[in-house]
Amino acid sequence: MHGVWQRRLMLTLLLAPALLWLFALIVLPHVDLALLSFRERTAPREYQAGLAQYRTFFTEPLYWHVFVRTAIMSMLATALTLVIAFPIAWVITKVARGRASSLLFVVCLIPFWVSETVRALGWLILLRESGVLPVLLAKFGLTAVPVELLYHDTTILTGLVYTSLLFMVVPLVSSLESLDDSLIEAAYDLGANGLSILRRIVIPHAAPGITAGCIVVFMLTLGNYLTPNLLGGKNSQWFTELIYTQFIVRFNWEQGAAFGFLLLALSTAIVALGLRLSGQRFVDVMRRS
Amino acid sequence: MIASLHRSAWLRAATVLYVAAFLIFLFLPLVTVAVFAFNNAPYPAPPWRGFTFDWFVGNESSGRVGLFHDAELLGSIWTSVVVASWVTALSLAVGTANAFLMERFRFPGRQALSILMLTPLVIPGVILGISILSLMSRIAEFADAELGLDLDFLRPGLPLVVLGQFSYIATIATLMISARLKRFDRTLEEAALNLGASHAAVLRTITFPYLAPALIGSAAISFLMSFENFNTTLMLVGADPPLTVMMYGRMREGASPVLNAVSLFLMLASAALVMTLMSRGSRGAPARTGARSPN
Amino acid sequence: MSTAEPLTTADPLSAPDLGVVGLSKQFADHRAVDDLSFSVDRGSFFSILGPSGCGKTTLLRMIAGFTLPDGGNILIGGRSMQGVAPNRRPVNMVFQHLALFPMMNVGENVEFGLARRGVQRGECRRRADAMLQRVGLAGASHKRIDELSGGQRQRVAIARSLVLEPTLLLLDEPLGALDLKLREHMKIELKQLQASFGTTFVYITHDQSEALVLSDHVAVMNRGRFEQRGTPQELYYEPATAFVAGFVGANNHIVGRLTGVDGAIAEIETDAGWRVHARKSGTMTVGGSVEAFVRPEVVSVEREAALLPQDHVRYAGEVQSLLFDGANSAVLLTEERSHFNIRVALPQTGRLASLEVGERVSFSYDPRRAICFASDGAATSATGSSMPASSHG
Numbered sequence: 001m002h003g004v005w006q007r008r009l010m011l012t013l014l015l016a017p018a019l020l021w022l023f024a025l026i027v028l029p030h031v032d033l034a035l036l037s038f039r040e041r042t043a044p045r046e047y048q049a050g051l052a053q054y055r056t057f058f059t060e061p062l063y064w065h066v067f068v069r070t071a072i073m074s075m076l077a078t079a080l081t082l083v084i085a086f087p088i089a090w091v092i093t094k095v096a097r098g099r100a101s102s103l104l105f106v107v108c109l110i111p112f113w114v115s116e117t118v119r120a121l122g123w124l125i126l127l128r129e130s131g132v133l134p135v136l137l138a139k140f141g142l143t144a145v146p147v148e149l150l151y152h153d154t155t156i157l158t159g160l161v162y163t164s165l166l167f168m169v170v171p172l173v174s175s176l177e178s179l180d181d182s183l184i185e186a187a188y189d190l191g192a193n194g195l196s197i198l199r200r201i202v203i204p205h206a207a208p209g210i211t212a213g214c215i216v217v218f219m220l221t222l223g224n225y226l227t228p229n230l231l232g233g234k235n236s237q238w239f240t241e242l243i244y245t246q247f248i249v250r251f252n253w254e255q256g257a258a259f260g261f262l263l264l265a266l267s268t269a270i271v272a273l274g275l276r277l278s279g280q281r282f283v284d285v286m287r288r289s
Numbered sequence: 290m291i292a293s294l295h296r297s298a299w300l301r302a303a304t305v306l307y308v309a310a311f312l313i314f315l316f317l318p319l320v321t322v323a324v325f326a327f328n329n330a331p332y333p334a335p336p337w338r339g340f341t342f343d344w345f346v347g348n349e350s351s352g353r354v355g356l357f358h359d360a361e362l363l364g365s366i367w368t369s370v371v372v373a374s375w376v377t378a379l380s381l382a383v384g385t386a387n388a389f390l391m392e393r394f395r396f397p398g399r400q401a402l403s404i405l406m407l408t409p410l411v412i413p414g415v416i417l418g419i420s421i422l423s424l425m426s427r428i429a430e431f432a433d434a435e436l437g438l439d440l441d442f443l444r445p446g447l448p449l450v451v452l453g454q455f456s457y458i459a460t461i462a463t464l465m466i467s468a469r470l471k472r473f474d475r476t477l478e479e480a481a482l483n484l485g486a487s488h489a490a491v492l493r494t495i496t497f498p499y500l501a502p503a504l505i506g507s508a509a510i511s512f513l514m515s516f517e518n519f520n521t522t523l524m525l526v527g528a529d530p531p532l533t534v535m536m537y538g539r540m541r542e543g544a545s546p547v548l549n550a551v552s553l554f555l556m557l558a559s560a561a562l563v564m565t566l567m568s569r570g571s572r573g574a575p576a577r578t579g580a581r582s583p584n
Numbered sequence: 585m586s587t588a589e590p591l592t593t594a595d596p597l598s599a600p601d602l603g604v605v606g607l608s609k610q611f612a613d614h615r616a617v618d619d620l621s622f623s624v625d626r627g628s629f630f631s632i633l634g635p636s637g638c639g640k641t642t643l644l645r646m647i648a649g650f651t652l653p654d655g656g657n658i659l660i661g662g663r664s665m666q667g668v669a670p671n672r673r674p675v676n677m678v679f680q681h682l683a684l685f686p687m688m689n690v691g692e693n694v695e696f697g698l699a700r701r702g703v704q705r706g707e708c709r710r711r712a713d714a715m716l717q718r719v720g721l722a723g724a725s726h727k728r729i730d731e732l733s734g735g736q737r738q739r740v741a742i743a744r745s746l747v748l749e750p751t752l753l754l755l756d757e758p759l760g761a762l763d764l765k766l767r768e769h770m771k772i773e774l775k776q777l778q779a780s781f782g783t784t785f786v787y788i789t790h791d792q793s794e795a796l797v798l799s800d801h802v803a804v805m806n807r808g809r810f811e812q813r814g815t816p817q818e819l820y821y822e823p824a825t826a827f828v829a830g831f832v833g834a835n836n837h838i839v840g841r842l843t844g845v846d847g848a849i850a851e852i853e854t855d856a857g858w859r860v861h862a863r864k865s866g867t868m869t870v871g872g873s874v875e876a877f878v879r880p881e882v883v884s885v886e887r888e889a890a891l892l893p894q895d896h897v898r899y900a901g902e903v904q905s906l907l908f909d910g911a912n913s914a915v916l917l918t919e920e921r922s923h924f925n926i927r928v929a930l931p932q933t934g935r936l937a938s939l940e941v942g943e944r945v946s947f948s949y950d951p952r953r954a955i956c957f958a959s960d961g962a963a964t965s966a967t968g969s970s971m972p973a974s975s976h977g
Contacts, residue, residue, distance in 0.1 A: 015390060025452060026456060121544065189671070219413060
């Protein structure tokens with residue numbers, strides 16, 4: 001077939017774009033970001049290595065408070081998304097049949113073909129004080145005057161869950177699809193009830209899908225900027241906003257880089273923890289989702 | 290077949306209610322956006338003041354600048370199209386090369402490379418943005434100070450936006466194309482060679498036609514994801530913002546129904562794209578991999 | 585619809601393990617199970633044999649509780665199963681593809697049902713180990729399912745059900761996925777297991793050899809009804825309908841017109857003018873269309889006509905092809921005048937192994953060992969495919 005020579009040439013030609021992409025746009029920028037975060041400015045245009053940025057993070061309560069808050073809210077949003085998406089994935093794969101099933105699946109995907117900006121706009125119009133829901137609530141006498149539904153933590157969570165649903169539904173559907181119905185019937189036949197089937201059969205089988213969905217959702221939520229910023233306003237206190245402020249508003253790139261690295265470390269740690277807990281491999285999980 | 294287990298009436302009712310509530314939750318924001326694009330009022334808020342097309346066709350003379358006369362918005366849509374086209378072309382080219390590289394070659398470090406290729410998906414988009422921003426700016430500064438070169442394209446602006454989006458969209462294109470190439474029956478190529486075709490001819494007449502659905506699918510996904518990207522773009526944007534950043538800016542100033550109009554336009558455009566893809570019969574692939582639009 | 589009354593009140597000890605009364609199930613425009621009634625005796629091996637789509641799977645799923653019947657009743661151990669959920673029925677099922685839980689090891693699979701009943705952990709383990717030992721898998725409880733061979737999986741599936749000591753074990757073509765060699769082996773193993781446990785087995789299959797080898801009783805099912813119930817011998821030697829004759833065992837299928845009756849023996853003439861004889865089953869009128877079945881092993885073939893029994897009609901034929909299959913070897917002959925192709929078993933002694941294609945031979949058979957039925961049109965189409973070698977020359 002190919003000569004050894006030709007194959008070498010082909011390999012080189014194909015490796016070049018991959019390496020260029022990964023090194024120029026992923027590896028080197030992150031190395032640079034790391035270096036940036038570890039330098040201190042001693043005088044204008046004078047720098048030395050140091051941990052000043054990280055020290056600032058730990059000594060300034062506002063910063064690590066926002067950091068912890070972002071992490072907890074993201075976990076909460078991930079758990080909520082899982083709880084809301086699971087029944088839908090179950091209905092799509094195991095209850096609805098044929099056309100109804102695929103139709104429901106497509107319908108669930110549709111909103112996510114539209115930009116997150118548009119979806120956030122929808123929530124703004126719905127929830128702000130002069131918006132649709134507060135006006136309706138007041139009209140039906142549930143509240144005396146229209147109340148502000150924006151800028152609450154619940155609002156942020158709602159928006160984050162909404163944005164994340166698709167990334168949970170899709171891996172769940174694909175993992176539940178591969179669950180052979182006869183396994184569930186066999187468990188029933190052996191005397192199991194709904195709860196024990198869920199615990200012993202369905203969840204162990206869907207574990208890879210659940211892990212994949214949770215990892216993706218957590219990561220996207222943690223790194224989200226738009227939804228917390230628009231729905232939470234000044235109260236959002238999302239960590240990505242600190243990064244943006246340092247980089248774009250204050251031009252303190254060193255501090256921004258340190259924040260960026262902390263966020264990346266948190267994201268990686270949680271992803272690794274999730275993989276460890278569910279005994280999954282990164283590559284398999286990413287392929288699956 | 291769990292449907293075959295006789296479920297009690299209340300469980301069935303609960304299922305229907307849940308699905309209905311879920312669908313309302315999904316579509317309420319979109320429907321709201323669409324409806325208020327036609328409200329005859331200066332703000333997208335109740336009460337309903339009657340139907341109007343002003344927010345599409347209005348111009349200065351009517352006091353309301355509609356979408357079709359809003360040069361700034363139209364300009365940002367065009368910017369998005371240009372950026373998305375670049376990102377799509379780059380992602381498709383690199384994704385195809387990667388697919389062949391990973392599926393057809395064995396070389397030392399292949400495993401490590403395949404993991405590295407997945408990492409862009411687990412890096413938050415904001416961080417992808419700032420890391421590229423900082424590296425490129427430092428290179429530009431270095432070139433300016435030491436070499437006297439003015440590398441303007443490395444400063445925040447559209448070239449950086451394209452690179453930033455490409456950095457993770459390439460992964461998605463790679464995954465989609467690889468998935469299809471993996472399922473390809475290589476005996477087809479061997480049969481073609483056996484029948485006297487050259488390697489180039491085999492690629493042109495057998496392999497690429499087979500890959501076509503994945504190529505079309507990943508082109509559509511890449512375009513859409515680039516068009517809708519916000520987080521990475523926000524960090525890299527220069528003087529001329531793409532549509533999502535422009536909309537974000539306007540929303541912070543206080544929304545005007547013209548944003549609803551442009552949103553409706555976006556919805557229709559996305560719907561048209563999805564319909565086209567589905568009618569091509571490649572429903573499963575693009576719809577599902579649409580899941581992969583993070584950052 | 586409710587003819588179930590006498591059985592419900594029966595003494596549970598003397599009641600059959602399975603009673604089915606007037607059971608029906610309709611799917612859209614297709615009647616899967618059509619007013620079916622039967623019972624299965626305690627401790628017996630009962631098979632339901634039928635082509636795919638005959639309704640046997642629906643019947644089994646109704647017994648297990650996965651499909652609700654439209655009408656009729658199912659009694660297990662004398663107890664009506666109306667409104668009893670599948671997880672509360674005293675039946676267990678061995679699924680077609682076994683449905684072993686891949687997320688659990690062998691031991692956990694076997695313990696699963698016991699644990700659901702609230703049996704203590706240690707006791708579960710003890711009983712599961714004892715059961716695994718009985719099926720010849722002692723010490724395998726820590727293995728993963730995918731480490732087992734096909735035969736071992738089969739045994740785990742059976743052990744998982746039998747450990748619950750069900751009144752009835754349902755088996756849904758569990759041998760279908762195995763390769764031929766293993767299938768032959770598992771047939772024997774299954775029969776031995778059933779004998780040693782004494783549990784009532786209800787087995788569905790489309791493979792007549794499985795049904796014949798394994799069962800005490802077989803019901804042949806077609807279009808939602810039982811065509812015949814009986815021992816394997818009865819089905820083979822005394823088929824009640826043309827469908828059964830065609831479906832159970834190999835048979836030459838000869839369609840023709842009744843030209844005369846001599847006592848119990850009917851004379852049939854095919855369209856091509858071949859005249860054959862067979863024992864009459866049921867009523868038939870001279871001139872009406874009938875179908876006769878002649879088993880390959882009933883026919884004798886000789887090079888010399890004189891060697892054939894004196895009192896049977898002899899036919900001349902030509903060897904069309906040789907079907908060598910060891911002890912099951914046969915030869916396909918073309919009857920001289922009508923060009924009808926008939927399959928004939930060769931003597932197991934190998935005496936005629938040297939026959940060659942094109943050779944002229946004589947053959948005959950005892951008409952009392954062949955059988956004929958009046959055609960009802962419907963059954964003929966189903967039997968036509970039962971034995972390709974019996975195509976009409």
